[in-house]
Amino acid sequence: MRYGIIGTGMMGCEHIRNIRLLPDVEITAIADPVETSLKWAEANLGDWRPARYRTAAELAESAEVDAVVIASPNNTHREVLEPLFGRDIAILCEKPLATTIPDAQWIVAQAAKSAAPFWTGMEYRYMPPVARFIDQVHGGRVGRLHMLAMREHRFPFLVKVGDWNRFSRNTGGTMVEKCCHFFDLMRLITQSEAVRVYCSGAMDVNHLDERYGGETPDIIDNSYTVVDFANGVRALLDLSMFAEGVEHQEEICATGDKARLDVIVPPGDIIFSPRVPLGAPKQVERESVAVDETAMKAGSHHGATFHQHEAFARAVRGEGPVEVTAEDGLKAVLIGAAAELSAREHRVVEIAELIGGAG
Structure with missing residues (x-):
């Protein structure tokens, strides 16, 4: 190929x-x-x-x-x-x-x-710990899903050629550029579509003293975003772009009526916490999901880029489906654009506003 x-x-x-x-x-x-x-x-x-x-x-x-x-x-x-x-x-x-x-x-x-x-x-769909986490949520391990929380606390945006990533007009804004990953995961995990979005975010720490052609960057570096889904699940994204010293860069927590399930990356652990009677001993289970060392070293996404390419190659050869379509990409952009608008205008944004009420 x-x-x-x-x-x-x-x-x-x-x-x-x-x-x-x-x-x-x-x-x-x-x-x-x-x-x-x-x-x-x-x-x-x-x-x-x-x-x-x-x-x-x-x-x-x-x-x-x-x-x-x-x-x-x-x-x-x-x-x-x-x-x-x-x-x-x-x-x-x-x-x-x-x-x-x-x-x-x-x-x-x-x-x-x-x-x-x-x-x-x-x-992000293809990080081995995240992929296993999604399979377990879809398999009913937490019962009926009601709450989904995600956190990415990480380093600031890296320097790119021509500094194109410092301005929302080039990137779509942080909530599109960076956070479309998480909005895609929300749709995948909830198996539903976003209805409304509220985002509180701003550029408070990073890039404040940078100037490019006399312009100051305008990209959000921290935010909280709440997304309501059509099936009643509510989801939260907690983003900080000035927390590079934390142990875990990504955390995802799914809470259902029977249990809570967490995945933390790194190290790639899944933590299962079933409900127990008040006062009873906790029954927490923890597993570590191994990632191929060669795939890990080939990129900066916990081995995910390699596994994505395996699946893409299968699709090109007619041996498997397209797992992430253009429509999936559009819907992640829609949620990100709604979050950007919400942060600017300090209000709840209905997804229908952005697509003229069409499906």
């Missing part, structure tokens, strides 16, 4: 390292307008010598590829995708699908016309 990589910065290089772990594949084309980024890619390619291009259009016109991974800046996704649609090329497009709802809707419409697989990159 022949891959092309469009966008060879930090995330593009993580894709390259993980694709190299797959059997019977080769990266035959790379594209990026920045020479430094192309050299980063070549440093990760080993003995592969792909053709080099400056634009997605050049790659689409000339390269011999079966699948393309798009890891360019968020606000370029539509432009990058335009020359690829209509060709027999499978696409894995990094999250967020787009920075605006109209662009995301356009991508969904174009993907629906294509016979080739279209996959939205949502790595």
Whole structure:
């Protein structure tokens, strides 16, 4: 299977390292307008010598590829995708699908016309501890799910080429750029759709003294977001981008009428806490979910990028389904956009507001 990589910065290089772990594949084309980024890619390619291009259009016109991974800046996704649609090329497009709802809707419409697989990159689904946690929730281990809480306390946004990730106009805003991962997980875990969103968030600590072309960054660095789902489940996301010293970067907690289930990453432990009679001994069970060391070292997502690529390759070869569709990408953007609007206007936002009441 022949891959092309469009966008060879930090995330593009993580894709390259993980694709190299797959059997019977080769990266035959790379594209990026920045020479430094192309050299980063070549440093990760080993003995592969792909053709080099400056634009997605050049790659689409000339390269011999079966699948393309798009890891360019968020606000370029539509432009990058335009020359690829209509060709027999499978696409894995990094999250967020787009920075605006109209662009995301356009991508969904174009993907629906294509016979080739279209996959939205949502790595967090594929962290082995998180995947097992989801299976257990869906298997009824907590009983009927009522509450879902997520926490990501982490390091600030990294420096990217051209500092594009410092401004909401380029990223869609933190709640789209960063948090679409968690909103996607909320939909997956609850098996329902978001109805309304309330977000309290601001840029309080990070990037305050940074200036780019005379402009100050405008990206949220901490927030609480509450999401009501159609099936009655309520979900919470607690985000801090200035808590790099904590032991656990991600925590997810599902509480049902029979038990609570937690997953913490790292280290990748799942904690089961069934309800007990008042005063009775706790019956907490803890398991550690192993992650392949090679996959762990190939990326920064607890082995998830490798497992996502395994599933994507199966879909391209017709051996499995597309597990994260363009529609999934759109719905994560919708929740993120609602959270951004809520934080700006200090109010509850109905999802129907953003899609004109349509389903």
